[in-house]
Amino acid sequence: MLEIKNLHASVEDKEILKGINLKVNAGEVHAIMGPNGSGKSTLAEVIAGQEEFEVGEGNILLEGEDLEELSPEERAHKGVFLSFQYPVEIPGVSVTNFMKTAINESRKAQGLEDMPASEMLKKIREKSEMLEIDRKFLSRSLNEGFSGGEKKRNEIFQMAMMEPKLAILDETDSGLDIDALRIVANGVNKLRSKDNAIIVITHYQRLLEYIIPDFVHVLYNGKIVKSGTKELALELEEKGYDWLKEEAAV
Amino acid sequence: MDLKEKLVSSFMAFEDGLDLDHPVHEERSNAIKNFETKGFPTKKDEAWKYTSLKGLQKIDFSIFPKQETTLEYKDVKKYFLHDIDTYKIVFVDGVYSSYLSETTHDGVDVCLMSSAFSKPMFQQVIEVYFNKAASKDESLTSLNTAFSKEGAYIYIPKNKMPKKPIQILHLATGNEAALMLQPRNLIVAEDNAEVQIIERHQSLTGNEVFTNSVTEIFAGKDAIVDYYKVQNDAPTASLVDNTYISQKDKSVVRVHTFSLGGKLIRNNLNFYQNGERIDSTLKGITILGDKQHVDHHTLVHHAQPNCESHQDYKGIFGDSSTGVFNGKIIVDKIAQKTDAFQQNNNILLSDRSTINSKPQLEIFADDVKCSHGCTIGQLDEEALFYLRSRGIPKKEAKALMMYAFANNVLESVRIPELKARINKIIAEKLGVRMGFDL
Ligand SMILES: Nc1ncnc2c1ncn2[C@@H]1O[C@H](COP(=O)(O)OP(=O)(O)OP(=O)(O)O)[C@@H](O)[C@H]1O
Numbered sequence: 001m002l003e004i005k006n007l008h009a010s011v012e013d014k015e016i017l018k019g020i021n022l023k024v025n026a027g028e029v030h031a032i033m034g035p036n037g038s039g040k041s042t043l044a045e046v047i048a049g050q051e052e053f054e055v056g057e058g059n060i061l062l063e064g065e066d067l068e069e070l071s072p073e074e075r076a077h078k079g080v081f082l083s084f085q086y087p088v089e090i091p092g093v094s095v096t097n098f099m100k101t102a103i104n105e106s107r108k109a110q111g112l113e114d115m116p117a118s119e120m121l122k123k124i125r126e127k128s129e130m131l132e133i134d135r136k137f138l139s140r141s142l143n144e145g146f147s148g149g150e151k152k153r154n155e156i157f158q159m160a161m162m163e164p165k166l167a168i169l170d171e172t173d174s175g176l177d178i179d180a181l182r183i184v185a186n187g188v189n190k191l192r193s194k195d196n197a198i199i200v201i202t203h204y205q206r207l208l209e210y211i212i213p214d215f216v217h218v219l220y221n222g223k224i225v226k227s228g229t230k231e232l233a234l235e236l237e238e239k240g241y242d243w244l245k246e247e248a249a250v
Numbered sequence: 251m252d253l254k255e256k257l258v259s260s261f262m263a264f265e266d267g268l269d270l271d272h273p274v275h276e277e278r279s280n281a282i283k284n285f286e287t288k289g290f291p292t293k294k295d296e297a298w299k300y301t302s303l304k305g306l307q308k309i310d311f312s313i314f315p316k317q318e319t320t321l322e323y324k325d326v327k328k329y330f331l332h333d334i335d336t337y338k339i340v341f342v343d344g345v346y347s348s349y350l351s352e353t354t355h356d357g358v359d360v361c362l363m364s365s366a367f368s369k370p371m372f373q374q375v376i377e378v379y380f381n382k383a384a385s386k387d388e389s390l391t392s393l394n395t396a397f398s399k400e401g402a403y404i405y406i407p408k409n410k411m412p413k414k415p416i417q418i419l420h421l422a423t424g425n426e427a428a429l430m431l432q433p434r435n436l437i438v439a440e441d442n443a444e445v446q447i448i449e450r451h452q453s454l455t456g457n458e459v460f461t462n463s464v465t466e467i468f469a470g471k472d473a474i475v476d477y478y479k480v481q482n483d484a485p486t487a488s489l490v491d492n493t494y495i496s497q498k499d500k501s502v503v504r505v506h507t508f509s510l511g512g513k514l515i516r517n518n519l520n521f522y523q524n525g526e527r528i529d530s531t532l533k534g535i536t537i538l539g540d541k542q543h544v545d546h547h548t549l550v551h552h553a554q555p556n557c558e559s560h561q562d563y564k565g566i567f568g569d570s571s572t573g574v575f576n577g578k579i580i581v582d583k584i585a586q587k588t589d590a591f592q593q594n595n596n597i598l599l600s601d602r603s604t605i606n607s608k609p610q611l612e613i614f615a616d617d618v619k620c621s622h623g624c625t626i627g628q629l630d631e632e633a634l635f636y637l638r639s640r641g642i643p644k645k646e647a648k649a650l651m652m653y654a655f656a657n658n659v660l661e662s663v664r665i666p667e668l669k670a671r672i673n674k675i676i677a678e679k680l681g682v683r684m685g686f687d688l
Pocket residue numbers: 011012014016034035036037038039040041042043052085
């Protein structure tokens with residue numbers, strides 16, 4: 001599904017990603033953990049095509065295709081989805097209209113007609129019910145005045161609507177209360193299938209109790225310094241990152 | 251001969267065709283004197299610092315159209331709001347077109363200034379209202395007053411409301427190489443009356459048109475007036491719009507100005523609150539490209555206590571277009587508990603476009619709520635990436651953001667068909683098919 005080879009990325013001449021290697025197969029869930037500022041969000045945004053970062057050496061392949069020349073929208077059309085750590089407020093655009101536009105633009109890129117209105121409504125109803133989102137919420141301006149948790153839940157609603165091949169969830173758990181965490185995790189698990197892959201960026205083991213990862217990686221200072229199975233997350237919870245930082249320094 | 255000389259020397263000839271015993275005659279004579287003394291405003295005048303009329307004065311404008319032109323409705327239908335029933339007052343090259351119009355005297359008067367000036371039945375209204383709100387000092391307003399003869403006359407008596415909205419349409423055919431128009435409108439809504447008016451100026455060719463328009467609006471106690479200005483004219487059409495509004499107790503007047511096309515547009519929008527608990531609303535959407543220029547000068551004069559004013563102007567400037575927003579608020583000493591709000595937000599799409607935005611507050615009362623804010627920025631890159639990451643292409647994402655940016659100004663438009671029309675014009679301007687309705 002996704003193969004990242006020796007990826008380097010920088011912003012304003014400051015190198016943030018310093019040679020990332022990562023392979024995610026269809027059907028797998030990978031968790032990425034690591035201290036603040038280590039480059040997790042940068043990695044997520046670079047995969048999604050954020051042009052603010054300059055990609056130097058290395059490649060990102062999605063189903064064998066190099067993404068380098070593709071715009072963010074083209075990557076979305078190929079099935080990449082990023083749940084933002086900090087979703088952006090867009091006053092004046094309702095959640096519903098935003099989703100309609102997003103879905104129909106993606107369909108257009110695939111040479112399909114607009115989704116019939118009735119089908120769209122049905123889908124919106126189904127997905128919002130699954131995530132226990134009030135209908136009234138969907139007519140509000142996108143993320144404007146949403147609470148932290150509401151924003152995250154809304155990101156997963158969008159993911160459910162778009163049904164991506166590769167979903168990257170950047171700290172979707174932060175800001176969610178215990179019930180919301182369960183609802184959102186359930187939404188994510190519904191997407192899990194043998195045909196798609198999920199990358200979960202998190203600081204907490206708790207989310208991984210609901211969304212059980214196949215692999216856990218630790219990103220530190222722009223590199224993946226440790227990979228393991230879900231037990232690694234438990235170990236990190238217990239020991240923190242210092243031992244890994246020391247190992248990396250050696 | 252320059253334009254000023256030409257206008258001044260034409261005044262005698264203009265007067266010859268008019269009734270010199272009419273009370274308005276004196277107003278006209280005084281006005282031409284004021285214009286003769288002051289002339290066209292120049293960049294030395296503080297209020298005209300960013301807008302130059304120099305180029306226009308070099309053009310040899312015809313001041314009186316020489317011939318009457320008839321137009322077929324089907325050829326100009328698109329300039330009307332045609333999907334709803336309305337009264338229409340239509341002028342072709344400044345001359346009333348009865349063929350394209352639909353006026354009424356059924357309980358309300360929707361007709362012509364020329365009739366109002368000449369017929370005894372309107373004389374009292376003219377005496378009470380004509381030139382009572384308009385400035386006697388401002389030279390372009392004086393110029394218009396001097397040549398005031400034709401325009402829309404709308405009189406809504408106490409407790410009345412016309413059956414449908416009223417459209418005022420000024421068409422220029424291009425029969426003259428260059429044409430100057432000076433329409434004069436008078437709108438009176440007596441106590442508890444209500445009216446909705448749409449005004450549009452439209453040039454049909456690439457010939458130069460220069461319109462210097464004056465509109466006086468009087469709102470009686472509890473009256474509600476909605477006035478919509480659609481400025482989406484040809485690239486060779488220039489407009490100076492002088493609008494003066496006088497409001498009495500508890501009246502509501504909302505003016506929406508949509509500046510979406512034209513060569514040079516100057517809006518002088520003046521509100522005078524002569525009563526308590528008045529609500530004045532001024533909203534504007536400006537979307538420009540090329541070398542277009544729009545200058546909004548607003549004035550809200552709070553002269554009595556307990557009144558409100560809301561100003562919300564949004565501007566999007568592309569290419570080498572230039573914008574000006576100058577919002578003046580005066581709060582007199584006795585106007586306690588005034589609530590005056592002013593907001594001007596702008597997006598510059600190119601580094602050649604500019605906007606000069608300036609609030610001007612003169613507050614003499616101590617117990618007032620006055621807020622103002624101005625922003626100038628580019629489209630938010632983070633937001634753009636967010637939209638694109640959901641599969642919305644760059645161009646559409648930008649359009650969506652601009653659309654959303656301007657959208658809240660449309661919320662207060664009370665004619666749904668007009669709202670839809672403006673939406674459509676904006677969508678076309680932004681060059682996208684809108685797959686959504688906001
Ligand atoms: N646009 C930018 N300009 C300058 N520095 C940046 C920019 N974006 C990210 N950085 C820097 O790159 C580093 C990595 O940031 P990133 O957001 O990827 O960290 P993170 O691992 O997601 O951290 P957190 O756990 O706090 O979310 C940080 O030092 C950050 O300050």
